[in-house]
Amino acid sequence: MAAALVGGAFLSGFINVVFDRLLTTDAVNLVLGKKLGSDLIQRLKTALLGAEALVADAEMKQFGNPSVRKWLDNLRDAVYCAEDLLDTVLAKAATQKEESSSWWSPSFFINRDRDDMVKKMEGEVRRIEDLGKQKDFLGLEKIPTVKSLRTLLLFGDCSSSKCNIEAATCDILSKCKYLRALSFCKRGVVPRYMRDSSFSILVVVPDSIKELVHLRYLDLSRTNIKTLPESLCNLSNLQTLKLYYCCKLTTLPSGLHNLVKLRHLDIRETALEEMPKKISELKELHVLSSFVVGKHEDNGIQELKELKIKGYKGTIFPDWLASCSYNDLTSVSLKSCKNCCMLPSLGQLPSLKSLSIEGLDQLRSIGEEFYKNEGDHHSSHIAPFPSLEKLKFDDMACWEVWHVSESETFPKLRKLEIRDCLMLKEEMLNQVFFRIVSSLSDVSKVRKLRIGNCFIRPPIEGMYLDGDSLTVWGCESVRESALKAMMSMNHLNCLQEMDISWCSSHVSFPGNCFPKSLQKLEIRMCRKLEFQEQQQHKYDLVELLIHSCDSLTSLSLDVFPNLKNLKIHNCRNLESVSMSEVPHVALQRVSITNCDKLVSFAGERLAAPNLTHLEVSGCSKLVSFAGEGLAAPNLTHLRVTHCSKLEALPRDMKSLLPSLHSLHIYCYPNSCRLAEGDLPPNLKKLHVGIGEQQMRDLSWMPNLDALTHLTIRGRECKNIKSYPEVGSLPHLPSLTTLHIEHFDNMETLECNELLRLTSLQQLIIQKCWKLENMEGEKLPPSLLRLKIEYSGLLGEHCENKHQLIWPKISHIPTIQVDFKQIRFLSRVTYRARRFKVKGISMRRKPLSSA
Structure with a gap:
């Protein structure tokens, strides 16, 4: 299929070559002269233009229509013959031009040779004209010429030895300067035996790609390119660059940051060794499939705002990851790093707001190393995770111990989620919730506290602070730990409402356990509830709601x-x-x-x-x-x-x-x-x-x-x-x-x-x-x-x-x-009937005469 398409591209090119030569005055004067006249020249021009307009549609329809394929073959033969005629004439003209300036010279063409040349040219013109007249029969339509194309998708099998893909690419780029979308990618799943087909044999992207200044979409996926030309960075309108499965691509252009409108960059399954510097200057970049970290600390990540590491194979994360010099980094995700047994020291990242840790199968303990890197002399003495608002742990199969720093850790934390971490010990949860809540800078402003169950499977243990409302949810042990922590805290000075639910263990409220500010207490599904009713214990509650507490x-x-x-x-x-x-x-x-x-x-x-x-x-x-x-x-x-x-x-x-x-x-x-x-x-x-x-x-x-x-x-x-x-x-x-x-x-x-x-x-x-x-x-x-x-x-x-x-x-x-209205009288009608029953006429009295 691709060979046919490329062949069609060459056919269109040959037609343009013939047409361009006819425009040369030397060829016209030298070959045809006055005897031929201008009418044949004009006919040939018109026939070539008409044929070129039909070629694009014929290329698409040839695969299901043998007649169209035969039509393309005949047209190709006619154009090649016209090309041969011009080559023959111009070759002889070039060797004899110096001998005589007149074409009437006996040494140039005898009259018979000239007449044969004219007849042959007239035959090819007539042949091309006849092919153009078959468009209605074959159902062909005129499609704009290659120069005006906006989208070009090149795909299929180009593995033929006769196909020069580099030459075809250069020819396409030179003629399609108004392209908005260009794809060399094979569609669908590529079987192993076909991975050398398609445009995968494309090794070099020509420097002339810089001329496609209108290009917005470029897909080079599954090609064999090793590098990209620096000239590609001149495409100031490019929005999508897809390099998926370019297995030999090792570097990106250093000027990639000049693609100021780039929104989507796909570099999956490439051999890239590191990212180019200044990549953070791509302000419009919305989707970056992955970030390749280099060996050096100066890896271009300092200016990134979001970092995702997936499938890291090492046992310990590199030291640069914990550097506090990454001032703009706001989001970090560590996922499926199956061999890692220790977390990096992320606590000193000053702007980090969101941290997600998932699928670290070998991690058993989180200790002080998580909060501060003692070996980093740049590390400051600020509270660990000074800006962190969201913290999530998921699918940590071996995690047992979590030590929370004694200092004011997580002062800005708003949301904590612990999902599917079945080995985490209950006493750890008790300490975690107590210390985290105690260190919250806004905990003294909490007005509403909710401790309850989570009905999502797998269960989630977590904490969520939304404005003046603090919610703690999770399994039985989490609820108990949170409740114990809350009961022992003495700085919830603004707490006004408290909602406790689904606590099966013993829940007892001493008389002095609530802050003076607490006004509303709601208790639901607590099977072992107890209030101390000694006269010396008084509660300052204003509102008490108790629901389904069977022990009361x-x-x-x-x-x-x-x-x-x-x-x-x-x-x-x-x-x-x-x-x-x-x-x-x-x-x-x-x-x-x-x-x-x-x-x-x-x-x-x-x-x-x-x-x-x-x-x-x-x-x-x-x-x-x-x-x-x-x-x-x-x-x-x-x-x-x-x-x-x-x-x-x-x-x-x-x-x-x-x-x-x-x-x-x-x-x-x-x-x-x-x-x-x-x-x-x-x-x-x-x-x-x-x-x-x-x-x-x-x-x-x-x-x-x-x-x-x-x-x-x-x-x-x-x-x-x-x-x-x-x-x-x-x-x-x-x-x-x-x-x-x-x-x-x-x-x-x-x-x-x-x-x-x-x-x-x-x-x-x-x-x-x-x-x-x-x-x-x-x-x-x-x-x-x-x-x-x-x-x-x-x-x-x-x-x-x-x-x-x-x-x-x-x-x-x-x-x-039965919800059906069988009678309805308006108020006026009803009043009229009542007056009539009483003998009062509703008719107006006539006006008395003056």
Whole structure:
């Protein structure tokens, strides 16, 4: 394929040679003279130009079309014949030019020879013209000439002995001066037996490459070049230079830094011995496949900002790597250096911000040599790793010991990751986290501390400091080590929030373990949690959240005198939450949920003058709380749900809870009873689900003049088939929303009883599966919205406008059945209908005459 392409290139070249010779006045005057005339010359020029324009397309199409290949052969033969004719004529003309200045001289050509020459030339012109006329039949198209090419990819088999690749390269470069992309690389994977094919026989890049001033992409991969010419550094627009698998390339041009626009340099699998100096001046360089370190300390790396060493075969890194003179080096990566048993002394690199160490299989210990090179007289006495922000260890199979320097090591560290280092000893982790956190320059500014689990596999041990938030995560031993370290530190002066999770070992908090500044403590999934509840130990916490800590059996609020917010969830063995010192003036919010064994809460009396929200839910063994009364004059929200053994709510709610606005009571089965007339008078929202007897007769909630929302849940009312029963509803003058749900056997809705709710605007009926009828005159005329969901046949009757149902609801502007709106009246239409019903005409009165 490549031979054909190069052959095509030569054919194009020959056409240009013939064309150039025709432009020579000596040839025209000497060979053809006046007898031939200018018309044949012009025909030959036109034919050659037309043929050259078709050659590029024919070169591509010849491989699948034998006719095109034959066309190329015929054209090549015609052009060669024209070349031979010109050579013959010019050769004879050159030897006889001095003998006679006139071509009519008998010694030059006899008339017959001249006539034969003209006939032969006319035949070749006609032959080339005929070949040009076949373009439509062969499907050939004119492609711009070689001079205007922008991209040229040369590939395939050029191993033919007849192919002079250097000559072809020089010819290409001389004719394609506007190239933007040039590739000599063979595409795809190269089998071993073909590695001497393609342009791999290219040994020398010609100096004339400097003329391709527009070139942006140059691929010399898999060629046999040994050097690159210095003239290549004149390509000021070059952005990509690929030298992959140039196995004999040993040096790069010294002026490589002059390629100011170079963005991508691929030198993989080369034989380079070192990098050229000043390579750091390539400010636009984004991708450098590798950096080849020379034997000398002056290796051009001083000005680099990023260094990656992969697959180093030695056992000890060279000394120059630890030199503190590399002032601009910000990132170092050591990867897969399988034989190295000691880390270089990187601690004195002044600008190093990111360090990644991965796959050092023989490394067993990290000691003082990591932080400071004692043999380097240039080494300063600054703290080790003064600028390091990210430190990562990964896949260190034999690493057991890590000694952290006693001095202020890693003062700027923000992120530490230890992944898949299974041999690292736990006591080492304890020391590491303690010393690293202790030496952080910003640790005194930490406001949020989180210690938790990492669910990534393989697990990661690490630390992350983000602004004022410090997070430590990892396996069990890491969490324990971090927790012990934090508990013994005394300079977290600004710490306000602490989150501890997934610690299976014993977690105990002495009374003086927290800094005075700590306000919020969240503990989750700590199986062996313990608070010291001696009176002499006090905690200054403002917010305490405890989640799924099964070892917690009791909690005294007396040791939290400043506590404002308490939340306990899913502590399955918690039996009591006590408070003997009353009142607790700081307490504002309390939530205790899903604590199955809780039997006592706040003893007989809970006094919390500033308490606003109280929730007790899912405590199946709780019988009573604050039985003698809940003294919380500012309580606005009370929620007691799913406490199956609860017998009664706190007494005297009417007088002790004057600010209560919202009350949720869902207690099954029939154990919890509400005292008649004991509900607070200012109650606005009431959600109730109690025993069937009290649900039938709601007379226990009189005088709730402020109530606006009422939800009645009949989950345990299996015998109620008609609701609300006649005379069961009290006078509720302000009620606007009524929600009836979970009456499993309810069949009939009593409309007449609902007519007593004169302010009712919204009626919602949900999950009354057997509901199908409406009894009575109609629903209240004040209703604006009726919503029925999952409620048997009644929804279908409303949707189908059943003759017995529709008249009772047709006055309601908005009706929704199972999330489908079957009726909607705009406010104007609704008001118009209401006025019409009342006998008021909406028509305008005519203007009276003057």
